[in-house]
Amino acid sequence: MKKQVFTVSALAAALTLSTGFHAFADGWVDENGRKAYVYDNGTRAGFGWFKDPATGLQYHLDYDGYAMTGTRVDGFWLDDDGVKHEKTETEIAQENARKQELASRPSPAKEQANATQAAELAKTTGIAASTFRMVYQKEYKALMDLYFIDTFDKLKAMENTSISRSGNDDFQETTYVYNADGKGRLISSSLYKVTSNRNYYYKPYALELNFNRSYLSTAEETELFQEMFRKLVVGALGEHQGGAVYDRCFSEQVGSGASFDHNGTTDSGNSYVLNYQNDTINVQVTCLEKVPEAPAPEESTADQTAEGNEEASAEGASENTAQETAENATQETAENTTQEAAENATQETAENTTQEAAENE
Numbered sequence: 001m002k003k004q005v006f007t008v009s010a011l012a013a014a015l016t017l018s019t020g021f022h023a024f025a026d027g028w029v030d031e032n033g034r035k036a037y038v039y040d041n042g043t044r045a046g047f048g049w050f051k052d053p054a055t056g057l058q059y060h061l062d063y064d065g066y067a068m069t070g071t072r073v074d075g076f077w078l079d080d081d082g083v084k085h086e087k088t089e090t091e092i093a094q095e096n097a098r099k100q101e102l103a104s105r106p107s108p109a110k111e112q113a114n115a116t117q118a119a120e121l122a123k124t125t126g127i128a129a130s131t132f133r134m135v136y137q138k139e140y141k142a143l144m145d146l147y148f149i150d151t152f153d154k155l156k157a158m159e160n161t162s163i164s165r166s167g168n169d170d171f172q173e174t175t176y177v178y179n180a181d182g183k184g185r186l187i188s189s190s191l192y193k194v195t196s197n198r199n200y201y202y203k204p205y206a207l208e209l210n211f212n213r214s215y216l217s218t219a220e221e222t223e224l225f226q227e228m229f230r231k232l233v234v235g236a237l238g239e240h241q242g243g244a245v246y247d248r249c250f251s252e253q254v255g256s257g258a259s260f261d262h263n264g265t266t267d268s269g270n271s272y273v274l275n276y277q278n279d280t281i282n283v284q285v286t287c288l289e290k291v292p293e294a295p296a297p298e299e300s301t302a303d304q305t306a307e308g309n310e311e312a313s314a315e316g317a318s319e320n321t322a323q324e325t326a327e328n329a330t331q332e333t334a335e336n337t338t339q340e341a342a343e344n345a346t347q348e349t350a351e352n353t354t355q356e357a358a359e360n361e
Contacts (some may be wrong), residue, residue: 134208
């Protein structure tokens with residue numbers, strides 16, 4: 001029986017050697033100066049962060065499963081043994097500053113996302129408020145889409161066939177137009193997209209709005225397109241400036257043959273030029289291309305009151321000091337006068353006494 005057991009054991013050992021199978025225990029193995037972690041089943045730990053179950057130390061393994069050494073991964077230092085070291089406070093501060101700097105950098109994707117969000121907001125407010133050209137144009141195009149389509153629907157309801165629409169949208173500009181048949185452009189809105197002044201198609205202004213009110217034929221058309229222009233000019237300049245321009249252009253004093261120019265600043269800080277000539281209105285908006293500086297805060301009433309109290313206290317203190325000085329001077333003068341009088345009286349008494357003594361002798 002013992003002989004049979006021995007024979008079986010020897011056979012198993014021989015099979016093990018012949019198949020190349022080795023029994024492992026979890027741990028690190030050295031392979032030509034590089035170390036890898038091998039499990040007891042012979043498999044190796046793979047790419048990424050690895051925590052040694054025996055020591056709790058962390059390592060970062062490369063794509064071949066070897067521990068990386070003498071380098072940084074995810075900002076963490078790996079020493080010559082591959083052990084991960086936690087970041088110092090200085091390193092964390094530098095890393096956060098770097099992240100903020102990268103986040104603040106403009107990127108096409110970020111700008112497009114911001115512009116799309118701003119355009120959705122403009123649909124609600126009815127105003128293009130950005131001071132940056134691309135975002136402003138995205139906002140205003142959203143308004144153009146709304147107002148030109150709305151006007152087209154109303155023209156259809158009016159069964160008006162004397163006014164038609166046209167337009168184009170390419171890399172140079174986006175232009176929407178309503179034409180009065182046989183006359184020309186009634187109202188148009190153009191966004192000029194080229195931003196390089198070296199380009200032939202470059203225009204310094206981001207938006208141009210035109211309205212020829214003399215092409216309106218009926219009261220119904222006049223009401224429709226004047227309201228459309230009001231929305232467009234308020235959208236371009238803001239509620240305050242847009243309303244002021246509309247009121248000036250359509251006041252009773254402005255008749256045919258009138259002309260004027262005006263330079264102004266939109267509610268959000270962009271600049272604009274208004275030209276009115278023979279019932280034709282032209283508005284051009286140039287973007288500021290930066291965030292406008294906030295005005296200095298006005299001094300509050302409380303601060304002014306406190307400052308006034310401080311000044312009053314200072315004046316009162318000065319008056320009191322002057323009064324005290326005058327009183328002290330008066331008192332000192334009186335004391336000196338009294339003292340001098342006493343000394344004179346004493347001296348005179350002494351002189352009289354001496355004289356009487358001499359006469360008696």
